[in-house]
Amino acid sequence: MTTSNTEQNTNSNKCMIIGDDVKSEYRAEIPNVVDTIVESCSRKACFEHVDAAIIPSRDAVIEIIDITRRILYPGYFENQVIDRANLSYQLGGEVNDLFEKLSKQITNSIMHDCQRYGEKCSQCHSRGKKEALDFLKKIPELREVLASDILAAYEGDPAAKCYDEIIFSYPGVLAVTIYRIAHELYKQNITILPRIMTEYAHSIVGIDIHPGAEIGEHFFIDHGTGVVIGETCQIGDSVRIYQGVTLGAMSFPKDETGNMVRGHKRHPTIKDDVIIYAGATILGGDTVIGERSVIGGNVWLTKSVPPDNTVIIEEPKLIYKKHRK
Known part of the structure:
Protein backbone atom coordinates (compact mmCIF):
# COMPACT_ATOMS: atom_id res chain seq x y z
CA MET A 1 0.00 0.00 0.00
CA THR A 2 1.42 3.42 -0.95
CA THR A 3 0.94 6.77 0.71
CA SER A 4 -0.74 9.44 -1.41
CA ASN A 5 1.15 12.57 -2.44
CA THR A 6 -1.22 14.65 -0.32
CA GLU A 7 -0.42 12.62 2.80
CA GLN A 8 3.32 12.84 2.09
CA ASN A 9 3.16 16.61 1.71
CA THR A 10 1.14 16.92 4.91
CA ASN A 11 3.67 14.87 6.88
CA SER A 12 6.53 16.85 5.38
CA ASN A 13 4.94 20.15 6.39
CA LYS A 14 4.35 18.84 9.92
CA CYS A 15 8.04 17.86 10.19
CA MET A 16 9.11 21.30 8.99
CA ILE A 17 6.88 23.03 11.54
CA ILE A 18 8.11 20.81 14.36
CA GLY A 19 11.72 21.31 13.21
CA ASP A 20 11.29 25.09 13.20
CA ASP A 21 9.81 24.98 16.71
CA VAL A 22 12.72 22.91 18.01
CA LYS A 23 15.26 25.20 16.36
CA SER A 24 13.59 28.27 17.84
CA GLU A 25 13.60 26.65 21.28
CA TYR A 26 17.37 26.15 21.17
CA ARG A 27 18.13 29.43 19.44
CA ALA A 28 16.34 31.24 22.27
CA GLU A 29 19.19 30.19 24.56
CA ILE A 30 21.92 31.70 22.36
CA PRO A 31 21.71 35.27 23.81
CA ASN A 32 22.46 33.86 27.26
CA VAL A 33 25.39 31.91 25.85
CA VAL A 34 26.70 35.10 24.19
CA ASP A 35 26.41 37.01 27.48
CA THR A 36 28.42 34.31 29.24
CA ILE A 37 31.16 34.42 26.59
CA VAL A 38 31.33 38.24 26.73
CA GLU A 39 31.56 38.14 30.52
CA SER A 40 34.43 35.66 30.32
CA CYS A 41 36.44 38.20 28.30
CA SER A 42 36.83 40.33 31.42
CA ARG A 43 38.44 37.56 33.44
CA LYS A 44 42.16 37.84 34.02
CA ALA A 45 42.65 34.15 33.35
CA CYS A 46 41.42 34.53 29.76
CA PHE A 47 43.05 36.25 26.80
CA GLU A 48 41.35 38.77 24.54
CA HIS A 49 42.39 41.45 22.06
CA ASP A 208 62.49 26.30 13.95
CA ILE A 209 64.90 29.26 13.75
CA HIS A 210 64.23 32.20 16.04
CA PRO A 211 64.61 35.51 14.13
CA GLY A 212 66.90 36.83 16.87
CA ALA A 213 69.58 34.20 16.26
CA GLU A 214 72.77 35.46 14.61
CA ILE A 215 73.89 33.25 11.73
CA GLY A 216 76.91 33.86 9.52
CA GLU A 217 77.32 33.29 5.79
CA HIS A 218 77.66 30.01 3.89
CA PHE A 219 75.19 28.27 6.22
CA PHE A 220 73.57 24.95 5.32
CA ILE A 221 70.90 22.85 7.03
CA ASP A 222 70.82 19.40 5.39
CA HIS A 223 67.47 17.56 5.44
CA GLY A 224 66.42 19.83 8.29
CA THR A 225 63.34 18.35 9.95
CA GLY A 226 63.40 18.87 13.71
CA VAL A 227 66.15 21.51 13.79
CA VAL A 228 65.79 24.10 16.58
CA ILE A 229 67.96 27.25 16.80
CA GLY A 230 67.24 29.48 19.80
CA GLU A 231 66.95 33.25 20.05
CA THR A 232 70.41 34.06 21.46
CA CYS A 233 72.31 31.47 19.45
CA GLN A 234 75.39 32.78 17.61
CA ILE A 235 76.57 30.82 14.58
CA GLY A 236 79.69 31.65 12.59
CA ASP A 237 80.48 31.24 8.90
CA SER A 238 80.50 27.97 6.96
CA VAL A 239 78.57 25.96 9.54
CA ARG A 240 76.70 22.82 8.48
CA ILE A 241 74.05 21.09 10.59
CA TYR A 242 71.80 18.11 10.00
CA GLN A 243 68.28 17.07 10.94
CA GLY A 244 67.19 16.86 14.55
CA VAL A 245 69.86 19.23 15.88
CA THR A 246 68.89 21.38 18.87
CA LEU A 247 70.81 24.52 19.80
CA GLY A 248 68.86 25.35 22.93
CA ALA A 249 68.82 26.70 26.46
CA MET A 250 69.80 24.67 29.49
CA SER A 251 67.72 26.57 32.06
CA PHE A 252 65.51 29.62 32.47
CA PRO A 253 66.63 31.79 35.41
CA LYS A 254 64.03 33.81 37.30
CA ASP A 255 64.22 37.12 39.14
CA GLU A 256 63.40 37.75 42.78
CA THR A 257 59.68 37.97 41.98
CA GLY A 258 59.70 34.57 40.29
CA ASN A 259 59.33 35.92 36.74
CA MET A 260 61.49 34.51 33.98
CA VAL A 261 64.51 36.69 33.11
CA ARG A 262 64.45 37.56 29.42
CA GLY A 263 67.10 38.88 27.07
CA HIS A 264 70.24 37.24 28.50
CA LYS A 265 72.31 34.80 26.44
CA ARG A 266 71.03 31.29 27.04
CA HIS A 267 71.82 29.50 23.76
CA PRO A 268 75.21 28.21 22.53
CA THR A 269 77.81 29.83 20.31
CA ILE A 270 78.95 27.87 17.24
CA LYS A 271 82.19 29.08 15.71
CA ASP A 272 83.25 28.97 12.03
CA ASP A 273 83.49 25.74 9.99
CA VAL A 274 81.71 23.55 12.56
CA ILE A 275 79.73 20.46 11.50
CA ILE A 276 76.92 19.17 13.74
CA TYR A 277 75.47 15.80 12.83
CA ALA A 278 71.91 14.50 13.17
CA GLY A 279 70.26 14.39 16.56
CA ALA A 280 72.93 16.33 18.44
CA THR A 281 71.79 18.57 21.32
CA ILE A 282 73.92 21.53 22.41
CA LEU A 283 72.64 23.59 25.33
CA GLY A 284 73.58 26.68 27.34
CA GLY A 285 74.59 30.28 26.82
CA ASP A 286 78.15 29.63 28.01
CA THR A 287 78.66 26.64 25.70
CA VAL A 288 81.03 27.40 22.81
CA ILE A 289 81.87 24.98 20.01
CA GLY A 290 85.29 25.94 18.71
CA GLU A 291 86.33 26.44 15.10
CA ARG A 292 86.46 23.41 12.79
CA SER A 293 85.10 21.04 15.44
CA VAL A 294 82.78 18.15 14.55
CA ILE A 295 79.89 17.14 16.79
CA GLY A 296 78.73 13.58 16.13
CA GLY A 297 75.19 12.31 15.89
CA ASN A 298 73.08 12.10 19.07
CA VAL A 299 75.74 13.80 21.20
CA TRP A 300 74.43 15.72 24.24
CA LEU A 301 76.62 18.72 25.12
CA THR A 302 76.40 21.28 27.91
CA LYS A 303 80.11 22.15 27.99
CA SER A 304 82.37 23.96 25.55
CA VAL A 305 84.49 22.16 22.95
CA PRO A 306 87.93 23.51 21.94
CA PRO A 307 88.73 24.16 18.27
CA ASP A 308 89.70 21.25 15.99
CA ASN A 309 88.02 18.56 18.11
CA THR A 310 85.61 15.75 17.26
CA VAL A 311 83.03 14.74 19.85
CA ILE A 312 81.26 11.40 19.46
CA ILE A 313 79.41 9.05 21.79
CA GLU A 314 80.72 5.59 22.54
CA GLU A 315 79.71 2.96 20.06
CA PRO A 316 76.57 1.27 21.40
CA LYS A 317 76.51 -2.45 22.06
CA LEU A 318 74.40 -4.12 19.39
CA ILE A 319 72.62 -7.42 19.79
CA TYR A 320 71.95 -9.58 16.74
CA LYS A 321 69.30 -12.30 16.96
CA LYS A 322 68.78 -14.99 14.38
CA HIS A 323 65.20 -15.09 13.04
CA ARG A 324 63.47 -18.34 13.80
CA LYS A 325 62.08 -20.11 10.76
Missing part, protein backbone atom coordinates in the same frame (compact mmCIF):
# COMPACT_ATOMS: atom_id res chain seq x y z
CA VAL A 50 39.54 43.91 22.59
CA ASP A 51 40.08 47.69 22.49
CA ALA A 52 43.52 47.18 20.90
CA ALA A 53 44.89 48.18 17.50
CA ILE A 54 44.60 45.63 14.72
CA ILE A 55 47.27 42.96 14.92
CA PRO A 56 49.41 42.30 11.82
CA SER A 57 47.81 39.81 9.44
CA ARG A 58 49.43 36.37 9.19
CA ASP A 59 48.06 35.94 5.66
CA ALA A 60 49.53 39.30 4.64
CA VAL A 61 52.90 38.35 6.17
CA ILE A 62 52.95 35.11 4.17
CA GLU A 63 52.22 37.13 1.04
CA ILE A 64 55.12 39.44 1.94
CA ILE A 65 57.40 36.41 2.21
CA ASP A 66 56.32 35.20 -1.24
CA ILE A 67 56.92 38.61 -2.85
CA THR A 68 60.31 38.96 -1.15
CA ARG A 69 61.38 35.51 -2.36
CA ARG A 70 60.49 36.50 -5.92
CA ILE A 71 62.68 39.58 -5.56
CA LEU A 72 65.54 37.68 -3.91
CA TYR A 73 65.44 34.93 -6.55
CA PRO A 74 64.20 36.63 -9.77
CA GLY A 75 62.73 34.20 -12.27
CA TYR A 76 62.41 31.23 -9.91
CA PHE A 77 58.94 31.65 -8.46
CA GLU A 78 57.03 33.63 -11.11
CA ASN A 79 54.39 32.23 -13.45
CA GLN A 80 55.96 33.92 -16.46
CA VAL A 81 59.30 34.11 -18.18
CA ILE A 82 61.54 37.00 -17.11
CA ASP A 83 64.33 38.22 -19.37
CA ARG A 84 66.85 41.02 -19.08
CA ALA A 85 64.67 43.33 -21.18
CA ASN A 86 61.76 43.26 -18.71
CA LEU A 87 63.71 42.64 -15.49
CA SER A 88 63.52 46.27 -14.38
CA TYR A 89 59.79 46.42 -15.09
CA GLN A 90 59.09 43.13 -13.31
CA LEU A 91 61.20 43.89 -10.24
CA GLY A 92 59.87 47.45 -10.12
CA GLY A 93 56.33 46.17 -9.78
CA GLU A 94 57.30 43.60 -7.16
CA VAL A 95 59.30 46.10 -5.10
CA ASN A 96 56.45 48.64 -5.12
CA ASP A 97 53.98 45.95 -4.11
CA LEU A 98 56.29 44.78 -1.32
CA PHE A 99 56.77 48.34 -0.07
CA GLU A 100 53.01 48.94 0.22
CA LYS A 101 52.22 45.64 1.91
CA LEU A 102 55.24 45.61 4.23
CA SER A 103 54.83 49.23 5.34
CA LYS A 104 51.17 48.56 6.19
CA GLN A 105 52.01 45.52 8.34
CA ILE A 106 54.91 47.31 10.04
CA THR A 107 52.58 50.23 10.78
CA ASN A 108 50.03 47.82 12.25
CA SER A 109 52.78 46.31 14.39
CA ILE A 110 53.89 49.72 15.69
CA MET A 111 50.33 50.92 16.35
CA HIS A 112 49.50 47.64 18.08
CA ASP A 113 52.41 48.04 20.50
CA CYS A 114 51.57 51.69 21.16
CA GLN A 115 47.95 50.97 22.06
CA ARG A 116 48.36 47.53 23.62
CA TYR A 117 51.14 48.53 25.99
CA GLY A 118 50.25 52.17 26.56
CA GLU A 119 53.26 53.55 24.71
CA LYS A 120 53.29 57.00 23.17
CA CYS A 121 52.44 56.66 19.49
CA SER A 122 54.45 58.95 17.24
CA GLN A 123 54.02 59.12 13.46
CA CYS A 124 53.26 55.41 13.13
CA HIS A 125 52.49 55.55 9.40
CA SER A 126 55.65 57.50 8.64
CA ARG A 127 57.74 55.08 10.70
CA GLY A 128 56.13 52.12 8.94
CA LYS A 129 57.12 53.47 5.54
CA LYS A 130 60.64 54.33 6.69
CA GLU A 131 61.24 50.86 8.15
CA ALA A 132 59.89 49.22 4.99
CA LEU A 133 62.20 51.33 2.83
CA ASP A 134 65.17 50.51 5.09
CA PHE A 135 64.43 46.81 4.59
CA LEU A 136 64.22 47.18 0.80
CA LYS A 137 67.67 48.79 0.77
CA LYS A 138 69.11 45.64 2.36
CA ILE A 139 67.91 43.30 -0.40
CA PRO A 140 71.11 43.37 -2.53
CA GLU A 141 73.16 42.39 0.53
CA LEU A 142 70.59 39.74 1.46
CA ARG A 143 70.85 38.24 -2.03
CA GLU A 144 74.63 37.90 -1.67
CA VAL A 145 74.37 36.18 1.72
CA LEU A 146 71.71 33.80 0.44
CA ALA A 147 73.86 33.03 -2.62
CA SER A 148 76.59 31.90 -0.21
CA ASP A 149 74.04 29.68 1.58
CA ILE A 150 73.02 28.05 -1.70
CA LEU A 151 76.67 27.49 -2.58
CA ALA A 152 77.16 25.87 0.84
CA ALA A 153 74.24 23.54 0.13
CA TYR A 154 75.71 22.54 -3.23
CA GLU A 155 79.15 21.94 -1.75
CA GLY A 156 77.78 20.08 1.27
CA ASP A 157 75.34 17.74 -0.45
CA PRO A 158 76.63 15.32 -3.11
CA ALA A 159 73.01 14.55 -4.04
CA ALA A 160 72.51 18.12 -5.29
CA LYS A 161 72.60 18.17 -9.09
CA CYS A 162 72.36 21.93 -9.63
CA TYR A 163 71.67 25.25 -7.91
CA ASP A 164 68.14 25.41 -9.35
CA GLU A 165 67.21 22.17 -7.59
CA ILE A 166 68.42 23.61 -4.28
CA ILE A 167 66.52 26.89 -4.62
CA PHE A 168 63.32 25.22 -5.81
CA SER A 169 63.12 22.30 -3.43
CA TYR A 170 65.44 22.30 -0.39
CA PRO A 171 63.50 22.89 2.87
CA GLY A 172 66.66 24.10 4.63
CA VAL A 173 67.16 26.84 2.03
CA LEU A 174 63.51 27.92 2.36
CA ALA A 175 63.80 28.09 6.16
CA VAL A 176 67.08 30.02 6.03
CA THR A 177 65.69 32.41 3.40
CA ILE A 178 62.69 33.23 5.59
CA TYR A 179 64.93 33.48 8.65
CA ARG A 180 67.23 36.00 6.94
CA ILE A 181 64.24 38.14 5.91
CA ALA A 182 62.83 37.99 9.45
CA HIS A 183 66.23 38.65 11.05
CA GLU A 184 66.63 41.95 9.21
CA LEU A 185 63.23 43.11 10.47
CA TYR A 186 64.13 41.86 13.95
CA LYS A 187 67.26 44.02 13.89
CA GLN A 188 65.05 46.99 12.99
CA ASN A 189 63.09 46.35 16.22
CA ILE A 190 59.92 45.44 14.34
CA THR A 191 57.77 43.32 16.63
CA ILE A 192 55.49 40.36 15.84
CA LEU A 193 56.23 40.21 12.07
CA PRO A 194 59.61 38.42 12.32
CA ARG A 195 58.19 35.75 14.62
CA ILE A 196 55.17 35.21 12.37
CA MET A 197 57.59 34.66 9.50
CA THR A 198 59.86 32.12 11.16
CA GLU A 199 56.95 30.24 12.74
CA TYR A 200 55.38 30.03 9.29
CA ALA A 201 58.60 28.42 8.04
CA HIS A 202 58.55 26.13 11.08
CA SER A 203 55.00 25.05 10.27
CA ILE A 204 55.74 24.06 6.67
CA VAL A 205 59.27 22.58 6.82
CA GLY A 206 59.72 21.66 10.50
CA ILE A 207 62.77 23.90 11.01
